[in-house]
């Protein structure tokens with residue numbers, strides 16, 4: 159009888175790009191919430207390899223990183239028995255729906271995207287059309303599955319709003335088709351900052367190694383990075399993002415890593431020196447990342463198991479995506495071929 163409840167579990171979808179290893183920011187902003195949400199959601203988690211192509215990739219490296227990112231998802235606690243884990247390029251409907259949705263997206267909307275503006279500046283020699291239409295592919299990822307909630311870091315909020323706008327526009331023209339997705343952006347870890355330049359987000363691609371903590375860093379490296387984290391000379395612990403961004407970032411990371419609020423972090427550290435804040439933050443992060451590293455090293459060597467998980471995930475995702483494609487094509491007026499239209 160409990161099965162009726164299961165059927166109405168809200169749908170959650172999220173993805174990460176196989177562009178190098180994940181950072182602590184990816185974990186606290188996104189993956190830690192995926193793990194929690196799979197317990198009471200119908201969850202799909204995707205290695206978005208097509209998105210990664212907007213920046214030039216080495217074929218051998220990309221192939222390897224897709225698999226190792228999937229291993230890292232599992233090492234973080236994504237359970238393939240509970241969640242559908244798959245690779246974006248294994249489900250052709252993502253690219254197909256992205257084309258259809260691009261005809262419902264205005265140039266002006268895409269021109270406003272801050273990630274496009276940033277990345278276009280950083281990769282001046284390759285400002286390709288895919289980089290520009292990147293958010294449309296992301297909208298397709300989400301809308302294909304009738305997604306209710308999308309757990310992401312703060313930096314993806316604008317892309318989520320675009321996905322909502324495109325879905326609403328389509329629904330207004332053709333009748334209710336897409337679910338309107340809600341962003342799920344946590345309070346604590348949604349904006350982990352660079353340890354060397356704490357006004358910028360912690361990024362996989364930051365120049366300085368000291369700037370980012372990678373999920374697979376060992377305890378020694380993590381301690382070193384936090385000890386060298388940039389703070390200020392005010393010698394006073396406060397939550398003041400504009401005045402003391404480095405200190406605020408450490409408080410935020412400690413809170414997210416220990417499941418405590420900013421108020422609790424302040425109460426815990428307010429009479430202490432920066433040294434203690436740095437060391438305790440490093441210790442809290444090490445406690446989370448050590449077991450992840452251990453599981454990753456086991457999983458990443460078992461490639462046949464990983465492929466099994468990804469193949470089963472792709473089969474499930476393809477089946478679900480197909481239902482939405484048929485509905486969308488029919489609404490738009492694209493003639494449905496009998497083989498495709500099984501319903």
Ligand code: ATP
Nearest residue numbers: 174175183184187188310311348349350360361362
């Ligand atoms: P890059 O840093 O190279 O631009 P990325 O890490 O943002 O890439 P993804 O791997 O696709 O790209 O990100 C996966 C998830 O991690 C997204 O939900 C993103 O919002 C989140 N995320 C990324 N960086 C941070 C951060 N510093 N703080 C919180 N969440 C983050």
Ligand code: LTN
Nearest residue numbers: 171172173174206209296299300
């Ligand atoms: N754009 C995201 C990655 C991403 C994503 C998605 C996240 C692609 N498709 C769908 C959530 C839902 C990024 O750059 N971090």
